[in-house]
Amino acid sequence: MSLTSQENLQHLRAYVDYLRDLGIYDLYRRENPETFLPETVREAFAASAKRMVAAPQTAAKPPAQPEARTVPRSAPPVSPPSVTQRAPMAASGTRPQEPVRPAPPQPPAATYFDSEPAPLPPELAAPMPKPVSFDQLAPLPTQIIPAAERVAALEAIRADIGDCTRCPLAYGGRHKIVFADGDPNARLMFVGEGPGADEDASGLPFVGKAGQLLNNMIRAMGLQREEVYIANIVKCRPPGNRTPEPIEANTCSPFLLRQIDIVRPQVIVALGGTAATYLLGVKQSLSSLRGRWYSTRGAKVAVTYHPAFLLRDPRQKGEAWKDLQMVMVELGLKPAAKA
Ligand code: SF4
Structure with missing residues (x-):
């Protein structure tokens, strides 16, 4: 069969x-x-x-x-088979x-x-492993990759990934591995959870409706999308856009760790609870993580809502804007003038 x-x-x-x-x-x-x-x-x-x-x-x-x-x-469990065969009836008047x-x-x-x-x-x-932060995964690199060599260094990671089958997401119907997008020398990096359907089709992170909202958020901060670096915890789309399983996130996140170590952003914005969990090694509600600075791989980390969540609950956009304003102060950015 x-x-x-x-x-x-x-x-x-x-x-x-x-x-x-x-x-x-x-x-x-x-x-x-x-x-x-x-x-x-x-x-x-x-x-x-x-x-x-x-x-x-x-x-x-x-x-x-x-x-x-x-x-x-x-x-x-396997159910016992039902009775499907019966003996032919005995002669009339006799007991079957x-x-x-x-x-x-x-x-x-x-x-x-x-x-x-x-x-x-x-x-x-235990049913859930204790999350491990990116800082616990590997020691910080002792050398900073020169700006002129970062494109090649990132391409080497992409080559390492290849047609990856290291975790179950390789068999969940993915079409394209979504590596990253943006400036290899960016001061600001956004890290999301994983690709959705649009990203899976295009091979680029945050290009669907949530991506358009992220673009608006970046512009409101006085930047262009091309000036930041964008990646996800997992590089393949989880079936049905479900949250990545720990075995998937833990298997894939070393690639992101290496990307961060090459780009060396000044600030990382964790978009949503999954990104915060794996970057920081904490498992807490998003609301309890917001509004404070954390650190990983030498960068300061802020936590805010995932754009997909903001599409579902636009009332939280004001709260997300407060988080981004905290980042803007850190980076010395001025909000974009209203058109
Ligand atoms: S999610 Fe990451 S580890 Fe899993 S198959 Fe895709 S690239 Fe490989």
């Missing part, structure tokens, strides 16, 4: 959920497959594998049974024969995941 791409995606998603249940969030980030699992998880798996080997051979697969499959824990029932399903042969692993330590079994 061949699966549709939708079913394949559901299976992939279930498997990612399963890994998360085990406390594995950064499967794609580690380069050495021997060491990507935490020590405690490897020990727990090794103990389970030993029990499997030591178990009696009664769990061997009977020859007539269909091939056993390893089913992730989050896969829906009992319906012929299909044989009850046999339990599949034992697999690696059937054995009960040792309980995980609480910190590994």
